[in-house]
Amino acid sequence: MNKISKTAPIGVFDSGLGGLTVVAALDALLPHEDIIYLGDTARVPYGDKSPETVGRFGLENALALLERDVKMIVVACNTVSATALPFIQSELEARGFRVPILGVVDAGIEAIIPRNPRKICVLGTRATIASGAYERGIRAKLPDTETISIPCPILAPIVEDGLANHPIATSAIKHYLTPILDSPPDTLLLGCTHYPLLIDAIRTVLPPSITIVDSSIAIAEKIRETLEKLDLAKIIDTSSGRREFLSTDSPRLFAERAKVFLDGKLSPMKVEEAPCR
Amino acid sequence: MNKISKTAPIGVFDSGLGGLTVVAALDALLPHEDIIYLGDTARVPYGDKSPETVGRFGLENALALLERDVKMIVVACNTVSATALPFIQSELEARGFRVPILGVVDAGIEAIIPRNPRKICVLGTRATIASGAYERGIRAKLPDTETISIPCPILAPIVEDGLANHPIATSAIKHYLTPILDSPPDTLLLGCTHYPLLIDAIRTVLPPSITIVDSSIAIAEKIRETLEKLDLAKIIDTSSGRREFLSTDSPRLFAERAKVFLDGKLSPMKVEEAPCR
Numbered sequence: 001m002n003k004i005s006k007t008a009p010i011g012v013f014d015s016g017l018g019g020l021t022v023v024a025a026l027d028a029l030l031p032h033e034d035i036i037y038l039g040d041t042a043r044v045p046y047g048d049k050s051p052e053t054v055g056r057f058g059l060e061n062a063l064a065l066l067e068r069d070v071k072m073i074v075v076a077c078n079t080v081s082a083t084a085l086p087f088i089q090s091e092l093e094a095r096g097f098r099v100p101i102l103g104v105v106d107a108g109i110e111a112i113i114p115r116n117p118r119k120i121c122v123l124g125t126r127a128t129i130a131s132g133a134y135e136r137g138i139r140a141k142l143p144d145t146e147t148i149s150i151p152c153p154i155l156a157p158i159v160e161d162g163l164a165n166h167p168i169a170t171s172a173i174k175h176y177l178t179p180i181l182d183s184p185p186d187t188l189l190l191g192c193t194h195y196p197l198l199i200d201a202i203r204t205v206l207p208p209s210i211t212i213v214d215s216s217i218a219i220a221e222k223i224r225e226t227l228e229k230l231d232l233a234k235i236i237d238t239s240s241g242r243r244e245f246l247s248t249d250s251p252r253l254f255a256e257r258a259k260v261f262l263d264g265k266l267s268p269m270k271v272e273e274a275p276c277r
Numbered sequence: 278m279n280k281i282s283k284t285a286p287i288g289v290f291d292s293g294l295g296g297l298t299v300v301a302a303l304d305a306l307l308p309h310e311d312i313i314y315l316g317d318t319a320r321v322p323y324g325d326k327s328p329e330t331v332g333r334f335g336l337e338n339a340l341a342l343l344e345r346d347v348k349m350i351v352v353a354c355n356t357v358s359a360t361a362l363p364f365i366q367s368e369l370e371a372r373g374f375r376v377p378i379l380g381v382v383d384a385g386i387e388a389i390i391p392r393n394p395r396k397i398c399v400l401g402t403r404a405t406i407a408s409g410a411y412e413r414g415i416r417a418k419l420p421d422t423e424t425i426s427i428p429c430p431i432l433a434p435i436v437e438d439g440l441a442n443h444p445i446a447t448s449a450i451k452h453y454l455t456p457i458l459d460s461p462p463d464t465l466l467l468g469c470t471h472y473p474l475l476i477d478a479i480r481t482v483l484p485p486s487i488t489i490v491d492s493s494i495a496i497a498e499k500i501r502e503t504l505e506k507l508d509l510a511k512i513i514d515t516s517s518g519r520r521e522f523l524s525t526d527s528p529r530l531f532a533e534r535a536k537v538f539l540d541g542k543l544s545p546m547k548v549e550e551a552p553c554r
Contacts, residue, residue: 050527157434250327
């Protein structure tokens with residue numbers, strides 16, 4: 001790959017469907033850009049898996065998008081961003097690819113810096129929290145800020161089962177947030193693309209003064225900035241960009257379950273199968 | 278493969294760790310038999326995936342066990358048993374393998390026949406329930422019995438997070454069982470290897486008269502019968518059989534998380550990595 005084309009699509013991948021919240025945010029911010037989304041629904045979720053396995057799957061997803069000549073790789077999956085971004089970057093460089101790669105973890109951290117928080121709580125999958133990526137990133141940029149990280153393994157399955165507004169969601173959130181209720185943080189960082197759908201339930205548990213940062217919106221902003229900085233932004237026109245969806249498991253199941261994350265946006269949706277090997 | 282050896286190990290596979298409940302039941306019933314267990318922890322869970330993907334993964338797991346010369350394949354995963362057992366059987370036959378294959382679904386159904394239930398409720402993953410395998414199997418053997426099937430996607434994640442005895446488990450069970458509380462069944466069939474760990478929570482929601490059938494115990498009985506019938510049982514001796522564990526993701530994570538399912542049994546555990554491709 002020599003010159004990257006401005007008119008090429010933005011490639012976004014996630015372990016499954018959660019990254020569609022990033023596509024929805026991008027669709028609102030950069031409607032004229034083309035987007036190809038890959039969901040590794042055959043092997044989802046990644047959140048309980050080892051960094052080695054997550055890195056291998058993430059690299060395969062990135063390569064599948066590069067076969068479709070994307071101009072940028074967006075890692076919409078917090079688990080991959082937290083555990084394997086440097087690995088994927090170096091593997092792609094070794095193969096001669098020079099497209100920019102952005103991950104939701106860095107975007108989330110950058111979004112909170114201007115707010116100058118005193119105390120941050122990060123929620124994520126087991127693998128994301130175990131990686132320490134959020135804590136390290138926050139310490140590097142905001143050395144005086146206290147960070148507490150809480151793994152919340154059953155929140156993503158609750159969202160996927162359409163129970164985000166059910167009392168089960170509230171009781172799971174209460175369970176996980178118990179350690180911070182006595183002395184709550186000023187900022188809550190949602191370190192999983194499923195969690196924005198739980199904001200209403202979270203608001204019933206935490207004081208209203210808390211700022212909740214949604215990394216899917218943060219990364220859409222960062223994608224725009226990066227495309228402009230690298231002179232890779234498509235010339236703005238009034239036509240809507242192409243939206244393509246790839247699924248490693250059944251396209252029919254993908255389209256059915258995508259509704260939870262898209263709230264009527266981007267439908268009807270055409271999904272193509274892209275086997276994971 | 279010509280003659281199957283009596284002294285060969287029994288091969289058991291599952292999408293992840295839930296099938297360890299079958300190993301524990303086998304360990305109690307046939308302590309002298311050797312057992313090799315494969316957990317496809319890199320791609321777990323299967324319960325929300327398509328029959329095609331579940332079939333492909335299941336076949337790969339069976340072939341990995343056959344490479345280790347097992348004398349029988351036990352499909353400890355309800356999702357694979359319900360959606361893909363005939364596919365795996367015919368693929369193995371086409372490759373010249375003649376080892377017997379047993380699945381938890383048939384074993385669970387056979388275990389309830391002598392009880393002659395009037396009304397059965399089956400709980401399982403989305404894929405297990407969508408397959409209709411339990412309903413078809415029950416209708417064939419017990420045509421006058423009414424069957425209700427309920428998909429319970431967040432119960433397995435709750436068990437894996439160690440929350441089986443937490444109020445979250447009870448409220449999730451109440452949520453799923455609401456449709457049957459007014460007119461409860463006489464028999465509850467646990468169609469997922471994670472659910473035996475929820476029996477205490479289920480008992481707080483359902484009337485005490487209900488019979489709860491645990492398919493991991495049912496299949497251990499069926500394995501013994503089949504080995505005897507086919508003259509494949511190892512000669513009983515006083516030594517304990519070998520227990521080998523294979524994991525497609527990190528062996529360390531496997532050993533850590535296996536504790537939830539084994540309750541102190543079979544530990545310490547040696548786990549070997551067996552990449553899923």
